[in-house]
Amino acid sequence: MELWFSEKHTPHVKLSIQVDRQLYSGESDYQRIDVFESHEFGRLLVLDGYLMLTEKDEFIYHEMLVHVPMAVHPMVKKVLVIGAGDGGIVRELTRYDTIEQIDMVEIDKEVVDVCRQFLPFTASKFDDPRVQIHFQDGLKYVRHFEDAYDLIIVDSTDPFGPGEGLFTREFYGNCYKALHTDGIMVNQHESPFYPVDAVAMQRAHKRIVESFAISRVYQAHIPTYPSGHWLFGFASNCFHPIYDLKAKEWKKREIKTRYYNTNLHRGAFALPNYVQQLLEDVEHVDLV
Amino acid sequence: MYRLDQNQIPIVTALQAVHDQRLVPFDVPGHKHGKGNRALTELLGERCLRLDVNSMKPLDNLCHPVSVIRDAEALAADAFGAATAFFMVNGTTSAVQAMILTACKKNDEIILPRNVHRSVINALVLNGAIPIYVNPQIDSRLGISLGMSVADVERTIESHPNAKAVLINNPTYYGVCSNLPAIVQLAHRRGMQVLVDEAHGTHLSFGDNLPISAMAADADMAAVSMHKSGGSLTQSSLLLCGPRINASYVRQIINLTQTTSGSYLLMASLDLSRKVLAKNGREIFEKVVNMAEYARSEINEIGDYYAYGRERLNGDTIFDFDSTKLAVNTLKLGLAGIEVYNLLRDEYDIQIEFGDLGNFLAYLSMGDRIQDLERLVSALSEIRRRYKRAEADLLSYEYISPNVVRSPQEAFYANKIQVPLEDSADRVCSEFVMSYPPGIPILAPGEQITDEIIRYILYSKEKGCSLTGTEDIDVNKVNVLVE
Structure with missing residues (x-):
């Protein structure tokens, strides 16, 4: 069989x-x-x-969404996580003892319930006292906050389906509003390789560029995702992901990772020419 | 509560049977089930093209229905509480025109509110009737025209006792309802027919807490846009008639202008949608009302926007409010409704129904999902954050009372010349000037142009409204009657 x-x-x-x-x-x-x-x-x-x-390759995705911004922002205390019902993002975040509050907003309670039961390797930290889970539409949740978070992590599904609203300009604009002036937003940014994914990737980038002063894209290799080549977005009005990387401080935290390290951090922002071109095609302003 | 079995869908059933018979088509349409136009078949799908057939024995004929179309129309009449119903395949425009052509002829007077759809005035161009306008009251806070006040209608009926009919726009685009039962009573006492442009009120026959429908209020005819809240295909519509109307005469009137190749796609969509409304309408529109109420409270919480509802009721010109409508006033935000409309479209990929100077309307229906409403609300919140301006520079919407000096028909066919808009004051206009949306005429054929009107046209243009109706596409010039 x-x-x-x-x-x-x-x-x-x-x-x-x-x-x-x-x-x-x-x-x-x-x-x-x-x-x-x-x-x-x-x-x-x-x-x-x-x-x-x-189970085998989730660490790549979750490490890249969490440790990249955490190695740039000097003191993250309050984090908003959108989506991420599997718990992988929360698991990585709880490894930082300087983080005081993690609000996770997931629209679908059943995803969390199923993951608690079947995916203990990611859903392991939902009961950490710093974690508060809100079961509602991420777009609605974030709308009600202003100047409230240091870091927003957008771990959405693809832009066709329940995650649709998390790829929109109104969502990124609301995230901008919900962040402190030195806040950072990172997001799942689709893949540049196959045309349909690339169009979604470009749309997301265009919308983020319109909302944040600094908007850079980085990459990782995730074997089970379409084409294996996956992108993430880093957006801020204050921090540059490479110039403001605090490698020494991060290493001092002695967080053991399997994929992420601070050399890879720098390298991840070095994109292939065709990807750079796709991004530049939708940028209106010259970026740093 | 229905006399007939509303589970039946006679046109759809017959169409499916014809489809399954695999007939060899030696009749029109020439695409022959799509085989003759592969590109079109690829675009629309094979099933759609196979169903696009012409009238034939088992499918009846829209011009003279004797079997399945007749049965489907009877079911629709039953569902809407009408004596008779007609399937219309040329939009609600054709239903409105059929009402007017039925009720009056050349030089007859017809009483109507100014905020009627252009199709009404077009019908007057066709038959030569004379419009007697009732000034719809204005809500000065919102800058929208309202329903007709019962006293205004009564006064107009008294001063024009020979008028043949009263036409009512109910509900308006914004969801405002007049006191329909009272107006019907007034008109009937004088022997006038009551025609209701119910284009925005298909659902009124299928909800528990919705305003009264035209048929329930004992109106004589109603034009119902099934393709709006009813869920059928664009351009399909219904004409409903009460018991006092001679249905065979109405059929003759409809046949004056109706196609002899009625689309079965449109008719099947009417048949199927009627069934859905009759079976599930109450549940559907309760859900729509709940979504609209939710959106109203979320939008009002943002600040500066005013999503209005039943709190505006005043017992007369806002006698009732259709709570499925999500109309939002934007004046406090310092933005025109049309500007918000454009921002939503261009910046946020959200298409709404229309924006005028002070309001916009998001059309909610059975097809909406709560997550899409969240997008709308979030985008509005962002628009406020990014674009809010001082309130000052907005001109408030004014109703400009028309001065009708020639009948619409006379003016339409008279000799005319084109003059620059700025130089047209005091001339008699021979064409429409429409601001679209919301599709209410600023000028209609036969009306005198004034400085105030010219200023208003220029202003609407500057605010990005689409102005149409004139021969000059840019509306820099207007056609006026040769003096």
């Missing part, structure tokens, strides 16, 4: 992972949720047929 999970990365390309068994399948108010056990990648979380994370 062979059981395979397949995801179409384009209408003509697909990634298939052989699975051992299905651990969970359910339909929430917002989406279909599936969890599989696989031989090569461990457990898989799948929403509406799209692979969200695998």
Whole structure:
């Protein structure tokens, strides 16, 4: 018997992972949720047929969204996390003892419940006393805050589906408003490789550039995501992700990571020419 | 509560049967189930093209319905509480025109509010009737025209006792309702028919806490835009008639201008949508009202915006309010409604229904989702943060009472010359000047141009309203009657 999970990365390309068994399948108010056990990648979380994370490579994604801004901002105390129902972002954040408050806003409570049950490797820190989970629309939550957070991490699904509102100008503008003047926003930024993803990536970049003074894109290699080449956004009105990198201070924290290090931090912002071109095509202003 | 079985969808059922029969088509349309136009089939889908067929024996004929279309119209009449109903395939415009052409002829008077749709005045150009305008009251805080006051209608009826009909715009685009039952009573006492432009009120027949519908208020005819809140395809509409109306005469009137190749896609969408409304309408519109109320409270919380609702009721010109409408006043923000409309579109990828000088309208329907409302509310909050201005430089909306010196028909067909707009004061206009949205005429054929009107046109232009109706596309010149 062979059981395979397949995801179409384009209408003509697909990634298939052989699975051992299905651990969970359910339909929430917002989406279909599936969890599989696989031989090569461990457990898989799948929403509406799209692979969200695998046990084997989730560390790359979560480390890159958390440690990059944390190594730039000198003193993050209050963090807002949008999405991230699997708990991976919260897990990485709780490793910083200087962080005082983590507000996580996830629209779909069932994702959190399912992850608590089946993905203990990411959903391990929801009960940390600093963590407060709000089950509501991220766009709505963030609208009500002004000058309130040091760091906002946007861990959204793709821009087609429940995550749609998190790729909009109104959302990025509201994040700008919710941040302190020296705040940082990082976001899941899609992939530059396949045309449909690239268009979504460009739209997101355009919207962020319009909202923040500094907006840079960085990359990582994530084997199970379409094309394997994935981007993240770094936006701030104060900090530059490389010039303001505090490598020594970060190393002093002695946080053990498997993917991230401060040399890689600098390198991650060095983008291939075709990606730079895609980004420049939608930038109206010359950036630093 | 319905006389007929509202589960039936006779046109859809017949259309599906024809589709399954795999007939060899030696009739029109010439695309022959899409095989003759692959590009179009790719665009619209094979199923759509296979259903795009012409009238034939099992499918009845819209011009003279005797089977499935007749049955579907009877079901629609039953669902809307009307004596008869007509499927219209040329928009609610054609339904409005059919009402007017039925109720009056050349030189007959018809009483109507100025804020009627252009299709009404176009109908007067067709049949030569004379408009007697009732000045709709203005809400000066909001800068919108309201319903007709019962006293104004009564006075107009007294001074024009020979008028054949009263036309009412109910609800207005903004959701404002007049005292329909009282106006119907007044008109009927004088033997006048009551025609209701109910384009924005399809749902009124299917909600528990919604204003009274035209048919329930005993009006004689109503034009209902099924494609707005009813969920059918664009351009499909219904004409409803009460028991006093001679339906065969109405059919003759409709056939004067209606296509003889009525689209089955449109008719099937009317048939199916009527079923959905009859079966689930109450539930659907309760949900829409709840979404609208939620959006109203969130928008009002942002500050400066005013999303108005039932608190505006005044017992007369705002006798009732259609709570599914999400109309928002923007004057305190220092931005015109049309500016917010443009910002939402250009900066936030949100398309709303219209913006005028002081308001915009977001159209809510059965197809909306709460997360899309969150986007709208968030974008409005951002627009306030980024673009708020001092309130001062906005001119408030003024109702300019028209001076009708020639009948619309006379003026339309008279000899005319084109003059620059700025030099047109005191001349008689021979064409429309529309500000669109919201589609209410500033000038109609036969009306005198004044300095005030010229200033208002220039201002609307400057604010980005789309001005249409004149032969000169840019509305720098207007056609006036040769003196």
